[in-house]
Amino acid sequence: xxxxxxxxxxxxxxxxxxxxxxxxxxxxxxxxxxxxxxxxxxxxxxxxxxxxxxxxxxxxxxxxxxxxxxxxxxxxxxxxxxxxxxxxxxxxxxxxxxxxxxxxxxxxxxxxxxxxxxxxxxxxxxxxxxxxxxxxxxxxxxxxxxxxxxxxxxxxxxxxxxxxxxxxxxxxxxxxxxxxxxxxxxxxxxxxxxxxxxxxxxxxxxxxxxxxxxxxxxxxxxxxxxxxxxxxxxxxxxxxxxxxxxxxxxxxxxxxxxxxxxxxxxxxxxxxxxxxxxxxxxxxxxxxxxxxxxxxxxxxxxxxxxxxxxxxxxxxxxxxxxxxxxxxxxxxxxxxxxxx
Amino acid sequence: xxxxxxxxxxxxxxxxxxxxxxxxxxxxxxxxxxxxxxxxxxxxxxxxxxxxxxxxxxxxxxxxxxxxxxxxxxxxxxxxxxxxxxxxxxxxxxxxxxxxxxxxxxxxxxxxxxxxxxxxxxxxxxxxxxxxxxxxxxxxxxxxxxxxxxxxxxxxxxxxxxxxxxxxxxxxxxxxxxxxxxxxxxxxxxxxxxxxxxxxxxxxxxxxxxxxxxxxxxxxxxxxxxxxxxxxxxxxxxxxxxxxxxxxxxxxxxxxxxxxxxxxxxxxxxxxxxxxxxxxxxxxxxxxxxxxxxxxxxxxxxxxxxxxxxxxxxxxxxxxxxxxxxxxxxxxxxxxxxxx
DNA sequence: ACCGAGGATTTGAACGATCAAACGCGAGTT
DNA sequence: AACTCGCGTTTGATCGTTCAAATCCTCGGT
Numbered sequence: 093x094x095x096x097x098x099x100x101x102x103x104x105x106x107x108x109x110x111x112x113x114x115x116x117x118x119x120x121x122x123x124x125x126x127x128x129x130x131x132x133x134x135x136x137x138x139x140x141x142x143x144x145x146x147x148x149x150x151x152x153x154x155x156x157x158x159x160x161x162x163x164x165x166x167x168x169x170x171x172x173x174x175x176x177x178x179x180x181x182x183x184x185x186x187x188x189x190x191x192x193x194x195x196x197x198x199x200x201x202x203x204x205x206x207x208x209x210x211x212x213x214x215x216x217x218x219x220x221x222x223x224x225x226x227x228x229x230x231x232x233x234x235x236x237x238x239x240x241x242x243x244x245x246x247x248x249x250x251x252x253x254x255x256x257x258x259x260x261x262x263x264x265x266x267x268x269x270x271x272x273x274x275x276x277x278x279x280x281x282x283x284x285x286x287x288x289x290x291x292x293x294x295x296x297x298x299x300x301x302x303x304x305x306x307x308x309x310x311x312x313x314x315x316x317x318x319x320x321x322x323x324x325x326x327x328x329x330x331x332x333x334x335x336x337x338x339x340x341x342x343x344x345x346x347x348x349x350x351x352x353x354x355x356x357x358x359x360x361x362x363x364x365x366x367x368x369x370x371x372x373x374x375x376x377x378x379x380x381x382x383x384x385x386x387x388x389x390x391x392x393x394x395x396x397x398x399x400x401x402x403x404x405x406x407x408x409x410x411x412x413x414x415x416x417x418x419x420x421x422x423x424x425x426x427x428x429x430x431x432x
Numbered sequence: 433x434x435x436x437x438x439x440x441x442x443x444x445x446x447x448x449x450x451x452x453x454x455x456x457x458x459x460x461x462x463x464x465x466x467x468x469x470x471x472x473x474x475x476x477x478x479x480x481x482x483x484x485x486x487x488x489x490x491x492x493x494x495x496x497x498x499x500x501x502x503x504x505x506x507x508x509x510x511x512x513x514x515x516x517x518x519x520x521x522x523x524x525x526x527x528x529x530x531x532x533x534x535x536x537x538x539x540x541x542x543x544x545x546x547x548x549x550x551x552x553x554x555x556x557x558x559x560x561x562x563x564x565x566x567x568x569x570x571x572x573x574x575x576x577x578x579x580x581x582x583x584x585x586x587x588x589x590x591x592x593x594x595x596x597x598x599x600x601x602x603x604x605x606x607x608x609x610x611x612x613x614x615x616x617x618x619x620x621x622x623x624x625x626x627x628x629x630x631x632x633x634x635x636x637x638x639x640x641x642x643x644x645x646x647x648x649x650x651x652x653x654x655x656x657x658x659x660x661x662x663x664x665x666x667x668x669x670x671x672x673x674x675x676x677x678x679x680x681x682x683x684x685x686x687x688x689x690x691x692x693x694x695x696x697x698x699x700x701x702x703x704x705x706x707x708x709x710x711x712x713x714x715x716x717x718x719x720x721x722x723x724x725x726x727x728x729x730x731x732x733x734x735x736x737x738x739x740x741x742x743x744x745x746x747x748x749x750x751x752x753x754x755x756x757x758x759x760x761x762x763x764x765x766x767x768x769x770x771x772x
Numbered sequence: 773a774c775c776g777a778g779g780a781t782t783t784g785a786a787c788g789a790t791c792a793a794a795c796g797c798g799a800g801t802t
Numbered sequence: 803a804a805c806t807c808g809c810g811t812t813t814g815a816t817c818g819t820t821c822a823a824a825t826c827c828t829c830g831g832t
Contacts, residue, residue, distance in 0.1 A: 114781075145818085154820065164517075165521075177516070181504050184536045197534075381585070441787095442788065442790095442799090457789070487789095489788035494790065
């Protein structure tokens with residue numbers, strides 16, 4: 093039972109200020125149409141009554157909910173959900189600056205399209221922010237076909253672009269990692285990546301290959317399925333094989349943790365004997381016993397940019413066109429795992 | 433610009449089925465008031481037109497937004513936001529089962545009360561879910577004074593209880609940790625905790641003291657400020673001092689990581705020579721090189737329970753009274769840091 | 773003194789749903 | 803035959819805001 097006292101409305105403010113509803117509305121939405129002294133009187137009444145426009149009523153009339161939909165995924169038990177909470181916070185904050193709020197929902201079916209349809213049908217949101225993008229993600233096309241405004245965090249990696257996006261330049265990030273260990277004197281630099289076909293993984297790999305070519309190194313690529321154990325196993329094979337690498341650049345921090353373990357198990361010292369670089373700069377990277385050098389994504393910037401892109405698509409006044417494609421540059425955080 | 437085609441409304445469904453608006457409304461909200469054949473006809477029309485009730489219009493009339501407010505805090509840079517993303521997911525999922533959605537917001541000022549007031553004034557939410565509870569949290573009293581429905585994840589730890597809450601029994605969790613290492617043969621069991629005055633910390637400490645008394649051990653409590661470095665420093669002092677402990681029970685995983693480092697630095701082996709137990713079972717606890725035994729909070733259960741408590745307070749039909757106080761029991765996840 | 777222009781303000785309608793009350797109608801009662 | 807009862811259905815009003823058009827008012831021009 094919510095506190096029963098009905099709050100002030102446009103009408104009560106109007107009565108207090110001795111004007112009509114519409115004038116109060118104008119003071120809020122188009123102040124230049126109101127005479128200065130009238131405006132002052134109305135603003136005083138608004139403050140006196142502590143009036144705030146009823147969001148729902150406004151939404152009904154304007155046909156805009158000022159809500160952005162965001163799907164939260166169940167965090168897989170063993171995974172280290174590295175970045176998404178920071179992304180969500182940045183998005184929430186940036187949206188609030190323009191009077192928008194985030195509406196969270198979960199998906200119970202496979203692709204979650206039913207939930208998107210449901211929210212659209214209810215007109216609960218004005219647009220969506222897509223994260224956890226996968227290769228061949230059906231959501232982009234589905235939304236575009238229905239003219240639903242959205243922005244994607246992560247490229248779709250398939251065919252032509254569908255809708256605006258913001259992403260982090262994984263290729264450049266990996267290339268920087270390679271150049272970093274190269275500068276430290278390493279020449280046998282291996283790459284521990286995901287199986288082919290993952291957009292993010294292929295992107296990061298391409299940066300490794302480009303850097304090797306630039307620096308005159310022969311690339312050495314090893315792939316493992318997602319997860320700590322497979323990464324550990326492949327790294328162990330590398331270290332036990334002929335011409336073991338002196339540096340391992342990994343597609344993810346999880347793989348890097350596996351590599352660190354494999355190195356330690358062999359009595360070698362990370363950073364000293366074998367350098368390791370991860371990707372994502374997960375919170376655990378800075379922990380003692382780990383101290384992993386890692387490529388950090390500018391995740392707050394990504395969130396803020398995504399909001400600007402979406403709000404512009406929604407036609408929100410005061411939001412200039414930020415463009416439809418944003419490739420952000422990551423930065424390398426250097427720690428002990430690459431300190432000789 | 434959202435796709436312009438106006439969706440179907442109650443009126444259009446009514447026209448298609450040859451009945452009045454209200455009958456369609458009744459089919460949705462009180463099906464037993466409608467004759468079976470009429471109902472079938474209306475339901476067919478609803479399906480044919482793919483009609484979904486306009487959430488905003490319904491909210492305006494019923495004076496209920498079916499939204500729950502949740503404040504997301506900026507994750508402190510070095511911290512390992514352990515549990516809250518899982519909590520948010522559980523809450524979102526449980527709320528959706530009753531047609532409620534989560535509305536996210538951030539707080540820019542100190543206590544964030546202005547944001548709560550703003551959302552209430554706009555009538556954007558029906559109630560709040562409070563997390564990140566601190567000692568003397570002003571939000572509980574503030575909300576209670578205004579008769580705003582809410583539920584708190586975390587007790588307020590000050591004076592009498594204000595409003596319903598869900599929390600994890602930290603005392604029992606810590607006591608179990610002590611009993612666990614006791615069963616492994618340890619007798620000099622130290623506790624590494626936060627400064628006095630933190631509700632959560634004092635709760636966990638009390639479990640340590642109770643267990644010591646039960647088991648006939650002399651308690652040994654050391655306190656450090658939050659953060660990896662202070663925890664590491666205090667653990668080092670313990671190990672270097674007279675009668676060093678053979679087991680260290682920590683108030684948090686972060687302290688446990690510091691203790692692990694201190695142990696490793698002295699050439700001792702965690703688990704083998706000195707046992708360590710953390711609290712929260714953060715994702716990094718399972719990483720290689722860490723393998724930390726830790727007390728895990730039943731966070732999904734907490735989220736689902738919190739939603740039930742709040743929805744009951746809101747008078748949502750079909751939600752039985754779950755009670756106003758829920759103390760959930762944590763479980764110990766045993767790993768190498770306590771394996772002899 | 774009249775008229776038209778233009779800005780400030782007000783009025784009526786609408787957004788799409790639900791609430792409260794009225795209505796139509798057949799069955800049962802007197 | 804008139805009257806009541808109850809069920810199923812419909813009608814009008816309403817939630818609080820904004821849109822579109824009407825109205826009021828002032829002022830300058832002829």
